[in-house]
């Protein structure tokens with residue numbers, strides 16, 4: 001039975017999996033290269049607790065989001081908050097699907113919404129509007145929660161350099177574990193699927209007035225979404241947020257770290273022009289505060305698939321995260337792997353023969 005488990009990465013996935021495994025009685029160590037949890041993609045995103053409205057073209061993602069949302073508010077009720085007015089609007093001309101089809105897909109997926117004729121801000125060129133009960137993730141509170149919950153299991157400022165797998169153990173920089181979970185979103189060991197890394201830029205904007213969350217769907221569109229600070233929002237755009245598409249995390253980091261003031265200004269112009277087409281008063285409400293930079297890991301060709309996958313290679317489990325609401329699906333699959341040991345009494349990470357051969361070699 002695997003007792004001592006190493007997790008690399010203290011993003012949402014590493015923290016949730018680590019916290020769940022601790023509750024189950026496992027001896028867990030979580031290695032994180034930064035000096036706080038949720039420092040990379042988990043702390044630099046749109047902070048949307050999805051319900052499935054973003055994914056009319058991907059059934060599995062929609063269903064995982066819908067179910068993950070419910071589980072998230074049950075497990076972490078204090079780590080998100082409601083949004084008073086959360087709008088999904090389908091433009092008449094630029095959307096890939098029409099409003100009636102969009103509504104039909106959400107209804108048939110069991111995702112609840114309210115249809116309205118107008119909202120608190122003027123909009124134009126819109127075919128229809130829904131109000132959805134999505135929430136905002138509270139990242140600073142989540143950091144404090146996981147730091148406290150994980151305690152000594154969290155080894156911050158520790159960058160993992162070397163993994164060695166033997167039939168009997170997996171060694172993380174020379175320390176022995178029964179099992180390793182790579183929760184680095186493909187940065188440490190890669191993932192056994194065709195994928196690429198996408199450096200991204202969202203923009204932080206400030207407003208003095210309350211503004212609704214507005215998401216234009218479906219296709220190469222744009223959204224403005226609140227953060228945990230009531231006066232700060234993020235602006236995101238499907239065509240303008242990506243900064244490139246590269247094969248390695250190093251190349252993605254080089255692009256992210258090379259962003260200039262000029263590029264930020266250019267992106268602000270492009271993104272605010274795009275959203276002003278539908279929200280004509282947008283610029284009167286907001287002023288640019290600065291960029292938010294991150295790196296996304298995406299599967300090649302799996303169009304719009306943002307669901308979560310877990311892969312096992314011997315004693316190593318790799319997590320391909322979907323969205324934050326899909327943390328539960330990763331954990332479910334890890335529990336299935338661990339339960340297989342209990343049910344059969346066998347060690348699924350290496351046969352008896354492998355152990356014997358390894359033992360003779362030393």
Ligand SMILES: Cc1cc2nc3c(=O)[nH]c(=O)nc-3n(C[C@H](O)[C@H](O)[C@H](O)COP(=O)(O)OP(=O)(O)OC[C@H]3O[C@@H](n4cnc5c(N)ncnc54)[C@H](O)[C@@H]3O)c2cc1C
Pocket residue numbers: 008009010011012013014031032033034037038039040041042043044045046047048049050158159160161183184185187188200201202241294295296321322323324325
């Ligand atoms: C622009 C953008 C917008 C997004 N918007 C949303 C949204 O609104 N809602 C949503 O649900 N999802 C959103 N996502 C997706 C979401 O951010 C990710 O699915 C999620 O954060 C991935 O979590 P993770 O724990 O797998 O990875 P990460 O948060 O990237 O965590 C991986 C951790 O591994 C650590 N690490 C890497 N290598 C090593 C090493 N060698 N040693 C030690 N530590 C290491 C890193 O420092 C990092 O802390 C967005 C993503 C981006 C980029």
